[in-house]
Amino acid sequence: MDNPANTWFGLGATARAVLSDPAGSPLGERALGVAEVVVPSLDDAADARPLVVALARVGVTATTSGADWARYGWLDVDSNLPDFRIVLGGPEENDAARELIERAGEEYASVLKTHGAVWVPALTPLAEVWQPGADLRDLRALPALVVADAAALVADLADARIGAVCPSEVVDQLADHTVALLSFGLPGFAVDTTGALHLSLMRSCTGWPSGVWIDPPRRTLPDGASFQLQHWTHEFSYALVGGPGDWRSQTLPAQGQEFNHPLYARIAPPQDGPLPATLSWLRIEPQREVLLGALKPAGNPIAHGSAAAVGRELAVRLVESTGLGRTAELGGALGLSHLRPADLLERPLGEAVERVDLAGSQIATLLAAPGVAAEPGGPVLGPVAEPAQPVHARYWLHNRGPAPLGYLPVSVGASPGLLRTDGEAVELSVALSSQLRDAAVEGTAVVLPPEGWRTSLGSRPYRLEPGGHLRFPVTLTPPAEALPGLHFAAVRIVHDGQEIEDVVTIAVGDLPGLLPVPGDTPEDWTIAQGTKATTGRDTGLDVAVSEEALRVTPGGRTTLGLTLTNRTRGEIRGELQLVSPWGTWEAIADPVRGFTVAAGSSSTVDFEIAAPESTDPGAYWALAKVMWFGRCQYAPTVALEVEA
Structure with missing residues (x-):
């Protein structure tokens, strides 16, 4: 079965059964990976918990089933398969143990009575029964350990080894060697019954919802394919390791972490005397x-x-x-x-x-x-405020993902989000709220009306008790000569070094009433699929890119220009994010920034792309995401090619 591969996967022994015959002579070892723990009745399942926990500690996945109920190991209903069983209780108390011992023979009953546990081999090697459509519910389909004392078995598992007696030959003996692949969290792996290791390099969903573009115009990769099809250059890194013993002997968890987090070399500053004996902070x-x-x-x-x-x-x-x-x-x-x-x-x-x-x-x-203190005036770890200010309070409308830095413990909201007027005054309801539970917060809410409009309240000092909120109305009156179009009113507060605002759109006159700009043609007033992200009649902000394709050599530089055209009657403030695939992030040093575009004007923002000398040639892409006043648009995708 295919499983997620985090930093490594391998073929070896998770835990093992160390087997001997009744006289004490060694018979070999058997690898243990996935267990079915069979209790007499499901009413006894809780008693198996210490054993299931002990198995999990040493890496053995276990599923508990009852002798009187549905059994584990049928691929028609189960998502994976066990490779051995543990039957708790002797024949007198567990019907599964009774049936198994009867079918195995009297010698197994004798060993169980003498030693308190017995290993019953499977009738068929594991590779022959682990097949598509497998049904392993038969008691002899898998090797089984019948044990009378579960507590003794838990204690025996402390070293990831189970000692057991078997009166017959053992199949599927362990070759005490491990082979593994270290990876960067690739999506899946499988090991087949021949011992071959398979690694999934890519996985994507091309259906609903990830393969569907909801808001027009649809954006695609430069070749017209969906982003989910991943038609660009990819680099996959993995390492093959192996050696004697199990995964513990090879310290595979540590090797996986080291492969995923390589050391970064830095040039040490000049200093008097030799370097210290250790440079390890921890x-x-x-x-x-x-x-x-x-x-x-x-x-x-x-x-x-x-x-x-x-x-x-x-x-x-x-x-x-x-x-x-x-x-x-x-x-x-x-x-x-x-x-x-x-x-x-x-x-x-x-x-x-x-x-x-x-x-x-x-x-x-x-x-x-810590025994050391930060130096006064030393660097702050990480940013303390968003690069794009002010922060939009309803950030989720920007399809933004994580909350802004600081999580906005104090926020502001203005509603309704869209108003229409033919010249009459309109009223907003402003709400301020605090998520802080142990402190009051004070500040001033500032109302920013559309240019030329009158407001009943220019600012409002506030004090919010812990967990408190307040609401107040604001009336906005347009001038007599208010022109048709989209106007914007904002309410803004400042908290913890960040400006936070919510914006209401006010439509005056017939919609859309948006501004044409110099150079417009009739085609500019239709929804375009070319170099414009949207049209004025759609949102009020046009987004165009300077080039459909950019080329850069390793160590070279190029520029992606983004032209924003404001067709509304108000200033637009927002945030830009330049999105590109992994492998290009080092080339875009400043992918997030704020922007401001005055009413009826255009502004160009340049993103510098500087490919490091170590960049391998390849074909990639870049996509500008434009977020403003609760709206989200995407510019056309630009092909980005790193040439040799």
């Missing part, structure tokens, strides 16, 4: 067996609706990657101290510890105090 022991999942400032006050600042503590997330359990210690130049266990919300759970005992496959969060 070391985790045992290396490559306990991995770093996250290192970040502790806490996220905004997620709790808090106005508190992020503290000085750091959150360290550790991942036990062997399934066997390890004791972790932290070192390095950060000088982390006062380690305290924390929950997933990074709230402390207990007293400080010197080292951390991790169970198999455990993910643990710690709070720690």
